[in-house]
Amino acid sequence: MPLPKAELHLHIEGTLEPELAFELAARNGVKLPYADTGELRAAYAFQDLQSFLNLYYELMAVLRTERDFEDLANAYLARAAAQGVRHAEIFFDPQAHTARGVDLGTVVEGLWRALGHSEQNHGVSTQLIMCFLRDESAESAMETLEAARPYLDRITGVGLDSAEVGHPPVKFREVYEAAAALGLRRVAHAGEEGPPEYITEALDVLGVERVDHGLRCMEDPALVERLVRERIPLTLCPLSNVRLRAVDTLEAHPLPAMLDAGLLCTVNSDDPAYFGGYAGDNFDAVRASLGLGEERLRELARNSFLASFLEHDEERRAR
Numbered sequence: 001m002p003l004p005k006a007e008l009h010l011h012i013e014g015t016l017e018p019e020l021a022f023e024l025a026a027r028n029g030v031k032l033p034y035a036d037t038g039e040l041r042a043a044y045a046f047q048d049l050q051s052f053l054n055l056y057y058e059l060m061a062v063l064r065t066e067r068d069f070e071d072l073a074n075a076y077l078a079r080a081a082a083q084g085v086r087h088a089e090i091f092f093d094p095q096a097h098t099a100r101g102v103d104l105g106t107v108v109e110g111l112w113r114a115l116g117h118s119e120q121n122h123g124v125s126t127q128l129i130m131c132f133l134r135d136e137s138a139e140s141a142m143e144t145l146e147a148a149r150p151y152l153d154r155i156t157g158v159g160l161d162s163a164e165v166g167h168p169p170v171k172f173r174e175v176y177e178a179a180a181a182l183g184l185r186r187v188a189h190a191g192e193e194g195p196p197e198y199i200t201e202a203l204d205v206l207g208v209e210r211v212d213h214g215l216r217c218m219e220d221p222a223l224v225e226r227l228v229r230e231r232i233p234l235t236l237c238p239l240s241n242v243r244l245r246a247v248d249t250l251e252a253h254p255l256p257a258m259l260d261a262g263l264l265c266t267v268n269s270d271d272p273a274y275f276g277g278y279a280g281d282n283f284d285a286v287r288a289s290l291g292l293g294e295e296r297l298r299e300l301a302r303n304s305f306l307a308s309f310l311e312h313d314e315e316r317r318a319r
């Protein structure tokens, strides 16, 4: 029985497995520049975040209809459930779809066709987090937030993703202020490839409650102390970090040192179709390669619920 856990860092577009990509390409008459799933998989040798993002955005061409988004989400939820995920806070990238002429309603309604029945069908509760692409303009992010108004009953929060370096959090100050005024929760990717200063800025300028990745906080002891003191959760993604070369090897991942420092770490899959595994696979990988004992693994699973946006009382959070 896999440990029950919450998944807090998961891009739904990053769950597009090669088999489903080809199925949707055929259904929608989209020509992919790969002969078959083998050739596509062979392209999954990434040098860094950008080399992954290029393929990630390219493959989204197959996602066109509500049914496509529904099928994508159902495939993820079935896999996640089989690996012990009981709750998933799911990112999506609206601008990557609207830029291709797929409107926001198609994306949200399509995802909702799966998420709305996820508890009954998969035993997984869900929330949606709408991410802004940080390599697009702040104006485009604000337009996206405006366009999302009709769907806000289905969206829990906002996030920030895509190419990090050169796109500091401060660029999105106004859109995060507007999101907060709408009652949305706030998270942001920071310190994946970008410097520790981006983590501090995400906290101070964007008011994020949780940091996605946050890996590079370890370069700044004062920041680590603050994250511990303020109990800011970090959503780490070990297999992603290896594939995108944020760490040299899994054995060199700082997760044990981060836990020893008292950081509220969680383990997640990021883009599991591209990085070699879902949430349970990430747990298995850190168990095997980092020598984490059962107590540490249970702590990680417990942290995932504490760090989630599920309702829980302050007493549990403080434990």
Ligand code: ADE
Binding pocket: 011, 014, 049, 056, 161, 162, 163, 189, 192, 240, 270, 271
């Ligand atoms: N979009 C999808 N996966 C991402 C990641 N790991 N970092 C930034 N943006 C992303």
Ligand code: ZN
Binding pocket: 009, 011, 161, 189, 212, 270
């Ligand atoms: Zn991510």
